[in-house]
Amino acid sequence: MMMRILDRFEEILISVLMALAVALIFVAVVHRFSLGFAVDVVKWARVHDMPALQAAARSTFAWINSFKLTWAQEACIYLFVWMAKFGAAYGVRIGIHVGVDLLVERLTGTAKKAMTIIAISGGILFTGIVAWIGAEFVHHTWKGGQISADLEIKMWIVYLAVPAGSALMCFRFVQALWLYLRTGEIVQHDIGAVEGIEDDIGDFPLGGQR
Structure with missing residues (x-):
């Protein structure tokens, strides 16, 4: 739930x-x-x-x-920063950022599993570090009382996107790793699929007749 x-x-x-x-x-x-x-x-x-x-x-x-x-440009930049950080986490969730490259695809058995675990663990480690450093930066900004030039809002609110988005991204990598360890499956996104639209073409991706 x-x-x-x-x-x-x-x-x-x-x-x-x-x-x-x-x-x-x-x-x-x-x-x-x-x-x-x-x-x-x-x-x-x-x-x-x-x-x-x-x-x-x-x-x-x-x-x-x-x-x-005059504040519109600044506001748009901040909106896109937040959107990008949480969009990256969403990308991990649906499999855009979790994949197996050409080298790993050529491996088999234990070697392939080990490399996949290392790759996903690297994502966990990197996003976890970014979240930690981002949280410290937000804390220092909050203590400094810095405000934006045009909107005059607290800059720690803007920078909060970094630790929050990175933490969520880290959590999504953990989910991906847990799924792989349990089922051996990797979350992957079909770039040709459109959510909410069923494929009525079957095995004819170019729209040919059945």
């Missing part, structure tokens, strides 16, 4: 972060181009001696400019 909640939380968090980042980028781009368009209209109205249109364009420019989005 707890694992299902964790899996669902992971998926929802990544989806929400991605949606927020895309929406924010869209709004920022529209905002910037709207300002440019209003300036162009002011210039055009001035050249063609249209004071009413010029005044309207100036008012529009002032209204749009009142919405300050």
